[in-house]
Amino acid sequence: MDKVRIEEVQSTTKKQRIATHTHIKGLGLEASGRALPLAAGFVGQAEAREASGLVVDMIRQKKMAGRELLMAGPPGTGKTALALGIAQELGSKALLTFYLEVYSSEVKKTEVLMENFRQAIGLCIKENKEVTELSLEEAESVTGGYGKSISHVIIGLKTVKGTKQLKLDPTIYDALFKEKVAVGDVIYIEANSGAVKRVGRSGAFATEFDLEAEEYVPLPKGEVHKKKEIVQDVTLHDLDAANARPQGTYAGYGMLLYLNCALDSSLSPIVIFATNRGFSNVRGTDMNCPHGIPVDLLDRLVIIRTQTYDVADMIKILALHANVEDLVIDDESLAYLGDIGLQASLRHAVQLLSPSSIMAKMNGRDNICKADIEEVKALYMDAKSSARLLQAQQEKYIS
Numbered sequence: 294m295d296k297v298r299i300e301e302v303q304s305t306t307k308k309q310r311i312a313t314h315t316h317i318k319g320l321g322l323e324a325s326g327r328a329l330p331l332a333a334g335f336v337g338q339a340e341a342r343e344a345s346g347l348v349v350d351m352i353r354q355k356k357m358a359g360r361e362l363l364m365a366g367p368p369g370t371g372k373t374a375l376a377l378g379i380a381q382e383l384g385s386k387a388l389l390t391f392y393l394e395v396y397s398s399e400v401k402k403t404e405v406l407m408e409n410f411r412q413a414i415g416l417c418i419k420e421n422k423e424v425t426e427l428s429l430e431e432a433e434s435v436t437g438g439y440g441k442s443i444s445h446v447i448i449g450l451k452t453v454k455g456t457k458q459l460k461l462d463p464t465i466y467d468a469l470f471k472e473k474v475a476v477g478d479v480i481y482i483e484a485n486s487g488a489v490k491r492v493g494r495s496g497a498f499a500t501e502f503d504l505e506a507e508e509y510v511p512l513p514k515g516e517v518h519k520k521k522e523i524v525q526d527v528t529l530h531d532l533d534a535a536n537a538r539p540q541g542t543y544a545g546y547g548m549l550l551y552l553n554c555a556l557d558s559s560l561s562p563i564v565i566f567a568t569n570r571g572f573s574n575v576r577g578t579d580m581n582c583p584h585g586i587p588v589d590l591l592d593r594l595v596i597i598r599t600q601t602y603d604v605a606d607m608i609k610i611l612a613l614h615a616n617v618e619d620l621v622i623d624d625e626s627l628a629y630l631g632d633i634g635l636q637a638s639l640r641h642a643v644q645l646l647s648p649s650s651i652m653a654k655m656n657g658r659d660n661i662c663k664a665d666i667e668e669v670k671a672l673y674m675d676a677k678s679s680a681r682l683l684q685a686q687q688e689k690y691i692s
């Protein structure tokens with residue numbers, strides 16, 4: 294018998310791709326929903342984080358249907374970070390941020406929007422397996438106490454195509470226990486989260502004396518275990534792309550048609566809008582609306598406000614950034630950067646970190662000093678000063 298051994302089920306969660314928000318790991322809330330002063334990479338902005346936490350609960354309880362979210366606040370106040378925090382709390386595998394022009398006469402932009410929507414909808418394709426064996430491997434308790442601890446869970450799985458034995462991480466044991474999995478059950482295991490779901494009892498185990506109110510399911514088809522690929526995460530967009538290719542099969546096309554219908558029903562993504570505008574013109578119209586958003590749309594949105602940071606919070610955020618970028622920076626330099634953040638913007642101050650570390654290296658040091666930041670500050674302009682300069686020297690530019 295062909296046996297596959299997996300020493301450990303490792304998370305295949307996608308690596309964080311949004312570099313500027315790498316430090317954000319969630320919303321940093323207590324179980325009661327209160328925001329911790331500094332947690333999960335978040336500093337301050339307590340009310341907005343708590344409001345976002347409630348939204349997470351509503352999404353989990355499927356109470357956000359028909360309502361979308363709007364983060365409203367000045368630039369650099371953590372609106373994108375909050376959206377990412379929400380996605381992380383939900384365990385979402387896809388979060389896309391893109392600039393949206395609410396009103397647009399061009400069809401093309403609507404298509405772009407649709408593509409983004411479809412990229413934001415992830416599907417978890419799970420394959421069911423029948424359990425043929427379930428045993429535990431024990432080891433001496435690592436805590437040095439009495440008894441033994443589970444070092445591995447051995448599970449035999451079977452499909453029409455064969456049988457395999459997997460050696461899984463002990464964390465999977467709780468899930469198996471909770472689902473009351475026994476030999477003869479059909480289950481699936483989510484490789485990403487280690488979650489186990491009992492689908493039913495295999496038809497092969499049904500006997501005429503069985504009086505249990507059990508659901509009997511046929512022996513699963515397909516391969517037993519494609520190495521590290523029990524679950525496949527795809528987005529609707531992946532499927533669109535796969536189906537656009539000439540080798541796309543009819544089976545896949547059928548699935549796409551099915552999904553197209555599903556998109557209009559329950560599979561719609563949670564859309565989080567963000568605006569740093571006050572009263573402004575709605576593009577392509579002569580309407581002047583709050584946040585630059587037409588009031589009838591605004592009326593549908595749950596609005597979370599973000600506030601500007603004081604210098605102390607800015608310094609803490611800058612320290613978090615320096616930490617994830619592995620930069621050594623002293624308190625004086627952080628305080629100086631904090632002041633720059635206050636005068637220009639937090640984002641500008643954050644952006645000065647990397648060039649300052651290069652400057653420090655050029656000056657023969659590993660740690661960033663105030664002098665490095667001063668040098669870099671003189672080289673790059675922040676948005677506000679650049680706008681001021683443009684205004685002063687308007688005649689030198691082509692309009």
Ligand SMILES: Nc1ncnc2c1ncn2[C@@H]1O[C@H](COP(=O)(O)OP(=O)(O)OP(=O)(O)O)[C@@H](O)[C@H]1O
Binds near residue numbers: 371
């Ligand atoms: N409360 C916070 N805690 C930790 N980091 C934060 C916080 N607020 C903002 N940041 C970080 O500061 C930077 C700017 O924040 P972000 O991009 O979320 O702002 P924004 O409100 O979306 O800005 P804009 O309106 O300009 O798009 C990011 O690197 C973000 O991760």
